[in-house]
Amino acid sequence: MTLFKSDIKRIASTPEIVYETLSDLRNLENSRHLIPENSIQDVEFHEDKCFFSIPPLGKIELAIRERVPATSIQFSSDDAPIDFHLIIQLQPLDEGKHTHLQVEVHADIPQMVKMMFGGKIQQFVNQFATALESIHYK
Numbered sequence: 001m002t003l004f005k006s007d008i009k010r011i012a013s014t015p016e017i018v019y020e021t022l023s024d025l026r027n028l029e030n031s032r033h034l035i036p037e038n039s040i041q042d043v044e045f046h047e048d049k050c051f052f053s054i055p056p057l058g059k060i061e062l063a064i065r066e067r068v069p070a071t072s073i074q075f076s077s078d079d080a081p082i083d084f085h086l087i088i089q090l091q092p093l094d095e096g097k098h099t100h101l102q103v104e105v106h107a108d109i110p111q112m113v114k115m116m117f118g119g120k121i122q123q124f125v126n127q128f129a130t131a132l133e134s135i136h137y138k
Contacts, residue, residue: 002114004105004122006129011099013137015070015090018099021137022088023067025050034131039123054124057081057117083108088132103129 011018021027025045035043035052042059044051049063058081065085066074070092076085084107091100105125109117 001106001108002118004107004118004125006103006125009101009129009133010093011101011133011137013099014096015092015099017137018090018101019067019070019073021135022132023064023073025064028135031131031135034134035127039120039127054120057120062086082113086128101129101132103132 024047026047028050029045032043032045040052040054042051042053049061051059051061053059060077060080062075062077064073065076066072071090073088074085075087084105087104087106089100089102089104091102092098093100103125105121107121
């Protein structure tokens with residue numbers, strides 16, 4: 001597995017509030033404008049899954065597979081062209097008043113594919129983390 005990590009983002013809200021917001025993907029509908037359309041398209045949000053397209057990879061369904069309250073949310077996809085899972089990691093900061101957020105993607109990709117698409121995957125991970133940082137949490 002190849003690991004792609006975003007920079008750590010600082011959220012001005014508690015891990016519990018960040019978790020509550022992100023664990024129901026419908027809450028992201030109001031933040032649709034944060035998604036860069038040049039790299040992520042055709043986004044749909046549902047409670048436990050979302051759909052989007054990443055040219056040239058195509059349409060991907062990302063479903064929540066595991067929730068650890070106030071700590072992490074793990075996603076995976078059954079129909080992606082590569083085997084991967086995505087994890088949103090949450091860490092308390094400043095005695096729990098703020099949250100460190102980091103996005104990780106673990107992908108099972110051959111070296112040749114990594115050379116061709118590794119930059120796109122890293123770009124997606126960074127853009128996703130930046131979008132999550134920009135959400136207005138309660």
